[in-house]
Amino acid sequence: MPLINRLAIIGVGLIGGSLARILREKGEVGEVVGIGRGKANLERAVELGVIDRYAHDPAEGVSGADMVFLATPVCTIADIVKTIAPSLSPGCIITDGGSVKGDIVRACEPLVPAGCHFVGGHPIAGTENSGVEASFATLYQGRRCIITPTEHTDRGALDKVVRMWQLAGSNVVQMDVEKHDRVVAAISHLPHMVAYSLVNAVGEYDGCDENILKYSAGGFRDFTRIASSDPVMWRDIALQNRDSILEMMDLFADYYARLRALVACGDGAAIERFFASSKEHRDGIVNQAALPSVKEES
Amino acid sequence: MPLINRLAIIGVGLIGGSLARILREKGEVGEVVGIGRGKANLERAVELGVIDRYAHDPAEGVSGADMVFLATPVCTIADIVKTIAPSLSPGCIITDGGSVKGDIVRACEPLVPAGCHFVGGHPIAGTENSGVEASFATLYQGRRCIITPTEHTDRGALDKVVRMWQLAGSNVVQMDVEKHDRVVAAISHLPHMVAYSLVNAVGEYDGCDENILKYSAGGFRDFTRIASSDPVMWRDIALQNRDSILEMMDLFADYYARLRALVACGDGAAIERFFASSKEHRDGIVNQAALPSVKEES
Incomplete structure (x- = not known):
């Protein structure tokens, strides 16, 4: 018997499409309904076998689903939950893939009707491509997925969401929303602000007297790749995770000012220690990443 | 007739070895003498056919050379030029690959005896590997090489150094040392300070209450790759290019503070403009990089 009978995916792109693909591949979902605005993308999703059918109207699409996955921009999630709430079947679980959790979870929990359950989630995976064409079944394999239960979270619903991501191949970690938002502010949002x-x-x-970017070599291009990220998506993230981003921006500014002072006074020994400490941290995560992913599972 | 009769390379690693390889491959050098401290590396360089013979003593190694290429750490270059100066043959050209030019050129020009010539250079190329084993003939293909003549630079010596790098496949650009140091501070040194x-x-x-680096995903790892760079090498660069690095660090700090203020006041439209402007700059260099390299040649 599959884990999910009917899965409704709102936003059938890289994130939503990849989840559908792996659950179908494993036989863990009965039917997949795709929900979105773009007809061409949804028809392609049917052709590719990622979804069985689609609906443009979210309220219609979620009908009869026992699991709804929201894979739309962070600023749209609460509005969509509000829209679909009256149409949810009893016992339905709603979860999301938004990269900010505090605002979303606080907004969505009270919107879900009694007998239905909201569980916040954030699969840490992605590529530079988007749309259902870019989706693939192994996107989540060995990647972390953070689930953010609260004191209101239904235990059964939580278990089912955790199980869904484990079946997708993720290493599932649970933490509270505040910690999640700090962690992603540090490892993802801050680097984007810096880039x-x-x-x-x-x-x-x-x-x-000329644009010196033309002298940039591969190092600069690699380092600044994330500065080519979608400005609208990142605007929304900056607005939604403002407090944690500001905390991390200030933390970075402290370290940066410290390094500037060392360079200004030409303190070679202290500069070397600063760089060596950073190299040690950086080499540490690379070595950790090289461990078999099963060891990371918690 | 080859461009260079006897080339002495001080520091037979990735940079020096790759230059020797391409010049030999093109038949543009008669003999290559490697100079360094590590016997195993130099013997390997002979085995690989990168050099013909080697010397540990720089003064002995440069004897009879018409071109000397210094591919050693930036802080060692002036001392080495001082050491070899009395042993240089008349007409010998000394050039280097140091990534900082102001301090080096100012120190080296007066050290070179009359009839010999110093020309500062900086091939913008490299990989994460080092040692002669890592060298390869196409390292400089299509990459920029900045040559920094001064009012004292001999025209014939300058032409020969430019020709050497063009033969290596580089797109050679000439600029004064101050501009060079600003450009590399911006496109290379600043990103390292930031990372x-x-x-x-x-x-x-x-x-x-735990090391959050363990949650880092591929994006963070890519972005921070340069923080694994050699702390000693980067200490020396920070000391040698201090003024330009401080100028660029302050420039970055201004933009960063501006973004912080936009995030703090939640000005979505201005945040989006800031990100979109950055994306436009970044996409511009990537598109430029995609042009055939011959178009970039100046």
């Missing part, structure tokens, strides 16, 4: 600032600073530097 | 600071900040964050 966007760096590229603007260098790109607008006017001390050389 | 080292970021990894230290996140790695030492103590608000979650």
Whole structure:
């Protein structure tokens, strides 16, 4: 018997499509209903066998589903939950893949009718591509997925969401929403703020009478790849995870100011210690990443 | 007739070895003498056919050379030029591959005896590997090489160094040392300062009772790859290019503070503009990089 009888996926792109693919491949879902606005993408999803059928109207699409997965931009999730709430079948579980959890979980929990359950989630996976064409069954294999239960979370619903992500191949970790938002602010949102600032600073530097970005080599391009990320998506993240992002931005600014002071006074020994400490941290995560993923499972 | 009769390479690693390989491959060098301290590396260089013979003593090794290429750490270059100066043959050209030019060129020009010539250079190429084993003939293919002549530079010596790098496949650009140091501070040194600071900040964050680096995914790892760079090498660069690095660090800090203010006041439209501007700059360099390299040649 499959884990899920009818799965409704709102937003059939890389994230939603990849979840559907792996659950179908494993025989853990009876039927998949895709919900979205773009007809061409949804028809392609049917052709590819990612979904069985689709609906444009979320309220219609979630009818009869025992699991709803929201894979839409973070700022749309609460509104969609509000829209679908009256149409949810008893016992239905709603979960999401949003990269910010505090605002979403606080907004969604009270919107879900009695007998239905909201469980916040965040699979830490992705590629630079989007749309259902880009989805693939192994996207979540060995990647972390953070689930953020609260004191209101139904235990059975939580277990089922955890199980769903484990079946997708993820290493599931549970933490509270505040910790989640700090962790992603540090490892994802802060690097984006830094990269966007760096590229603007260098790109607008006017001390050389020409755009010096043209001298950039592979290192600069690799380092700044994330500055090519979607401005609208990142605007929404910056607004939704503001407090944690500001905390991490200030933390970075402290370290950066410390390094600036060391460079300004030419303290070679302290500069070397600063760099060596960073290299040690960085090499540590790479070595950890090289461990078999099963060891990371908690 | 080859461009160079006897090439002495001080520091037979990735940079020096790759230059020797391509010049030999093109028949543009008569003999290559490797100079260094590590016997095993130099013997391996002979076995690989990168050099013909080697010497441990720089003064002995440069004897009879018409071109000397210094591919050693930036802080060692002036001392080595001082050491070899009395042993240089008349007409010998000394050039280097150091990633900082102001301090090096100012120190080396007066050290070179009359009739010999110093020309500062900086091939913008590299990989994460080091040692002669890592060298390969196409390292410089299509990459930029910045040559930094001064008012004292001999025209014939300059032409020969430019020709050497063009033969190696580089797109050679000439600029004054101050501009060079600003450009590399912006596109290379600043990103390193930022990456080292970021990894230290996140790695030492103590608000979650555990090391949150363990949650980092591929994006963080890619972004911080340069924080695994050699601390000693980067200490020397920070000391040697201090003024330009401080200028660029302050420029970055201005943009970063501006973004922080936008996030703090939740100005979504301005945040989006900031990100979109950055994306435009970043996409611009990637598109430029995709042009055939011959178009970039100046």
